[in-house]
Amino acid sequence: MNAEEMRLIQAPLKDRYRADPKAGLVTLxxxxxxxxxxxxxxxxxxxxxxxxxxxxxxxxxxxxxxxxDMLLEALVACAGVTLKAVATSMGVTLRAGEVTAEGDLDFRGTLGVAKDAPVGFADIRLKFELDTDAPQDQLDTLLKLTERYCVVLQTLRQSPKIEAKLMRA
Known part of the structure; x- marks a missing residue:
């Protein structure tokens, strides 16, 4: 898919969401x-x-x-798709690329061994290795826009309100 093909697919969606903001709200x-x-x-x-x-x-x-692992895989998938879409939109040619996410966990927290050990990831690192001839300023913009529009990355950075309920079946 090239930039024009992507614009043709997305333009009616963008127009619809501008005209009716509620149409853009989807529950996954x-x-x-x-x-x-x-x-x-x-x-x-x-x-x-x-x-x-x-x-x-x-x-x-x-x-x-x-x-x-599934959380990191979701981050890699979302970031990779977002990067490809942004690169396509910008006209940046990518011959190949790899997206990697690493996260540090202290399982003492999960197992209740140490009350001071956190439960969950302490740090997550997301890395893109791209085979491209694009100039650095374009790559900087590509990264900035990928970070901005990646749903999973933004969700992790701006933790949403999460409600947990337990009900009898």
């Missing part, structure tokens, strides 16, 4: 079922069933997906 959903036999949760991805379990550092077998 994720759903999972607790595994009755294992410490795992079966998450419906829309394409396949992803089974998440404990990370080996918390006693898991490693056979199931780790939700922390």
């Amino acid at each position: 959903r994720a759903k999972g079922a607790l595994d009755s036999a294992a410490i795992a949760c079966k998450v419906e991805t829309g394409r396949a069933l992803a089974v998440a379990g404990l990370h080996p550092a918390t006693g898991g077998s490693g056979a199931e997906l780790c939700s922390g």
Whole structure:
């Protein structure tokens, strides 16, 4: 897809959202079922069933997906797609590229071993390695716009209000 093709696809959407701001509000959903036999949760991805379990550092077998890995994978996916869309819009040619996310966890917090150890990622590093001839000023703009428009990155940076409820089935 080139910049013009992308503009043709997105223009009517942008016009609609400008005319009716509520049309741009979409609720995404994720759903999972607790595994009755294992410490795992079966998450419906829309394409396949992803089974998440404990990370080996918390006693898991490693056979199931780790939700922390899934969070980083979501960040990589969103950042990669956003970067490609922004590069396309800017006319920046990318011959190849790699997106990497790393996050530091202290499992003492998750396991309740140390009350001073945080539960969750302490630091996350997102890195892009691109094969391109674009000048540095364009790459700086590409990174800035990718950061600005990446939904997962912005969600992590600006933690939304999250409500948790427990109900009987």
